[in-house]
Amino acid sequence: AQKVTQAQTEISVVEKEDVTLDCVYETRDTTYYLFWYKQPPSGELVFLIRRNSFDEQNEISGRYSWNFQKSTSSFNFTITASQVVDSAVYFCALSVQSNYQLIWGAGTKLIIKP
Amino acid sequence: DVKVTQSSRYLVKRTGEKVFLECVQDMDHENMFWYRQDPGLGLRLIYFSYDVKMKEKGDIPEGYSVSREKKERFSLILESASTNQTSMYLCASRGLAGGLGETQYFGPGTRLLVL
Secondary structure, three states, X not given: OXXXXXXXXXXXXXXXXXXXXXXXXXXXXXXXXXXXXXXXXXXXXXXXXXXXOOXXXXXXXXXXXXXXXXXXXXXXXXXXXXXXXXOEEEEEEEEEOOEEEEEEOXXXXXXXXO | OOOEEEOOOEXXXXXXXXXXEEEEEOXXXXXXXXXXXXXXXXXXXXXXXXXXXXXXXXXXXXXXXXXXXXXXXXXXXXXXXXXXXOEEEEEEEEOOOOHHHOOOEEOOOEEEEEO
């Protein structure tokens, strides 16, 4: 069975702090993809990044970075110098060959205080 | 730019009414999805369509039906709305070119309140 765990239900930090959102996944498939989405208060789910199981290279996009480690089945997301606009619910998701669906984590609510 | 639109952002209906939620994508995607999102329950898949006139049940299809007569449009139908269908409804679409790695793109969501 496949599963995505986001153990942090809610994180609150002060603006300009760095923050890391954890994502741990379970699958026996050797080919899979991992995703991060952002859901601001407006409700729309915004795609942030996609990673495949054969590419463990870390990704940096501006203040956002992602650390993919197959050894620990983790795909963590770090925001550097957080801003109030980063406040949102962040979801991690898994796509596997044997299941057309996305398997979603429960989400982490991130609150950035000014 | 990727574009998925939903017919309404907010909707208020009465118990027993027939409700139509429409989703349109302009990316020529084969796959389209309807989810509902509830506090504490996360995102749950209601129905999925992999082609015109084709559909598959997701995790929670009871009380819902869908229609896909054209590739760009996927409708979710609540035959007789009930209060427990009050929720946020999200539509998504996905192409096939990248296989299982293709990204799902979401619409803005519809917040439905059934009174």
